[in-house]
Amino acid sequence: MKKRSLNITILGIRFKFVLLSREKLFGAQKAWVDSTSIQITDPERTILDAFDHPEYCGGIVESCKATVNAWGDLDKEKLLKYLDRMRNSSVAKRLGFVLETFDIAEEFFIRFLVEKVKKGYSRLEPSAPPQGRYIARWNLQVNVDEDYLKAWGRT
Secondary structure (H helix, E strand, C coil), X not given: CCCCEEEEEECCEEEEEECCCHHHCCCEEEEEECCEEEEXXXXXXXXXXXXXXXXXXXCHHHHHHHHHHHHHHCCHHHHHHHHHXXXXXXHHHHHXXXXXXXXXXXXXXXXXXXXXXXXXXXXXXXXXXXXXXXXXXXXXXXXXXXXHXXXXXXX
């Protein structure tokens, strides 16, 4: 199924809606906006979506910020279950690299992610040019400035 998207601006805020296949419709919870019920993704799914499409959430640096800030509150078992359902090795590669870079994950979690890494290199930031160093452990090309990536945590 081809993904379609709709861009809309409401009160000066640009929203991009992305149509997902049925297999990717999981990890949602009901929320209320005034008297209207809406579906939003839970924190675990939101984190994985940020690594699936960093370009939709402000880039890989914003994905890192969200992950580091939320890590202590995430349900790790649910996160791993969702990762399996996503069937996207690039998500495991990006997440694993970030968790190691910021040294926030337990070793069992890192081992699980390493096992999910498939052949072929993915880019850390999919929308950035294919340049930068390669990390064989994660089959990942780090195509962003790593000092910049880490700098936000020091401010």
